[in-house]
Amino acid sequence: MGAGGWIGFERYMELALYTPGLGYYARGDRQFGHLPGGPGGGSDFVTAPEMSPLFGRALARQVEQALQATGTREVWEFGAGSGALAAQLLGALGEQVERYTIVDLSGALRSRQQQTLAAFAGRVRWVDALPESLEGVVVGNEVLDAMPVALLHFDGRQWHERGVAMDDGRFAWVDRPTALRPPLDAGAVPGTTTELHRQAEAFIGTLAGTLQRGAAFFIDYGFPEAEYYHPQRTGGTLMCHRGHLADPDPLSDAGDKDITAHVNFTGVALAGQDAGLDVLGYTTQAHFLFNCGLLADLEGAGLRERTLAQKLFHEHEMGELFKVVGFSKGVEPFDALGFAHGDRSHTL
Numbered sequence: 001m002g003a004g005g006w007i008g009f010e011r012y013m014e015l016a017l018y019t020p021g022l023g024y025y026a027r028g029d030r031q032f033g034h035l036p037g038g039p040g041g042g043s044d045f046v047t048a049p050e051m052s053p054l055f056g057r058a059l060a061r062q063v064e065q066a067l068q069a070t071g072t073r074e075v076w077e078f079g080a081g082s083g084a085l086a087a088q089l090l091g092a093l094g095e096q097v098e099r100y101t102i103v104d105l106s107g108a109l110r111s112r113q114q115q116t117l118a119a120f121a122g123r124v125r126w127v128d129a130l131p132e133s134l135e136g137v138v139v140g141n142e143v144l145d146a147m148p149v150a151l152l153h154f155d156g157r158q159w160h161e162r163g164v165a166m167d168d169g170r171f172a173w174v175d176r177p178t179a180l181r182p183p184l185d186a187g188a189v190p191g192t193t194t195e196l197h198r199q200a201e202a203f204i205g206t207l208a209g210t211l212q213r214g215a216a217f218f219i220d221y222g223f224p225e226a227e228y229y230h231p232q233r234t235g236g237t238l239m240c241h242r243g244h245l246a247d248p249d250p251l252s253d254a255g256d257k258d259i260t261a262h263v264n265f266t267g268v269a270l271a272g273q274d275a276g277l278d279v280l281g282y283t284t285q286a287h288f289l290f291n292c293g294l295l296a297d298l299e300g301a302g303l304r305e306r307t308l309a310q311k312l313f314h315e316h317e318m319g320e321l322f323k324v325v326g327f328s329k330g331v332e333p334f335d336a337l338g339f340a341h342g343d344r345s346h347t348l
């Protein structure tokens with residue numbers, strides 16, 4: 001705990017997720033993977049590449065186009081989970097990818113990824129941090145939502161930063177008046193709690209400084225600023241996941257469950273632009289995957305594979321809530337395949 005026993009929620013979330021050996025993502029057990037009741041059982045949530053290999057196959061077409069448009073031969077993946085997406089992309093792209101680099105904050109998942117990617121061993125490498133410069137196509141699925149957020153609370157009179165202190169041996173919420181404000185204050189309702197995404201935006205800024213030539217695609221749940229900070233949205237988006245159940249209490253069982261917040265895609269796009277990236281497009285996951293040829297892939301799929309793949313684009317599943325934002329740098333911006341129809345950049 002910091003001075004006075006209080007730490008901002010942003011720091012609490014960082015500790016709960018990334019403390020070596022203890023943090024949720026630093027332990028490397030369980031988390032990713034299987035559907036409830038599925039053969040592997042025991043995971044906490046399932047992500048798109050775990051749901052269906054058709055996710056990676058469709059994304060591969062976008063990556064292929066971006067490699068060609070940028071004249072690069074490397075793929076960089078942030079937060080690669082079980083390695084499923086890497087296997088799908090490498091399988092689809094073959095020798096077009098000279099080197100595939102996985103960047104993760106913790107090395108805890110590395111042995112699992114090494115097993116998944118054994119067939120591509122010569123071309124995959126792992127790094128703990130961004131290099132000084134990179135060229136290639138960057139991908140990140142559900143990485144931005146795992147970056148710590150600050151919490152703001154409006155009591156009707158003033159804004160507070162919400163933090164955590166120890167009370168009787170347990171974590172408890174403690175609010176402190178703050179000069180911090182949501183990026184858009186359209187008349188917050190008393191009692192509103194919301195998030196600030198300073199770390200995700202700083203991450204995009206750092207990536208922009210590092211990327212010399214290439215493109216980047218981030219897929220995640222979230223919405224534009226006007227929706228994120230809409231006065232009717234009073235509860236924020238902070239959520240925990242364990243055993244395929246969601247709960248709203250990050251203060252219990254720290255380290256044993258995922259903590260996540262939706263992404264403010266306006267903030268991400270602006271952070272990219274401010275740091276020299278061009279925005280290639282922004283759209284829903286459903287539009288992106290259709291633009292990348294998912295429907296044609298479905299035709300050849302069996303019933304189970306089809307049912308699972310449908311979750312990727314159904315509106316009430318991942319199709320509408322999940323979005324994709326694309327950037328380029330060091331090249332003429334190109335018409336990226338994934339944003340050919342249904343680009344919603346104007347809503348950012």
Ligand SMILES: C[S@@+](CC[C@H](N)C(=O)[O-])C[C@H]1O[C@@H](n2cnc3c(N)ncnc32)[C@H](O)[C@@H]1O
Nearest residue numbers: 025047078079080081103104105141142143146
């Ligand atoms: C929700 S998981 C997603 C895993 C995988 N992409 C998937 O779709 O199954 C988030 C991952 O992002 C990683 N992560 C968070 N912040 C990161 C950062 N700044 N750089 C690299 N990886 C990061 C976490 O360690 C974790 O492995």
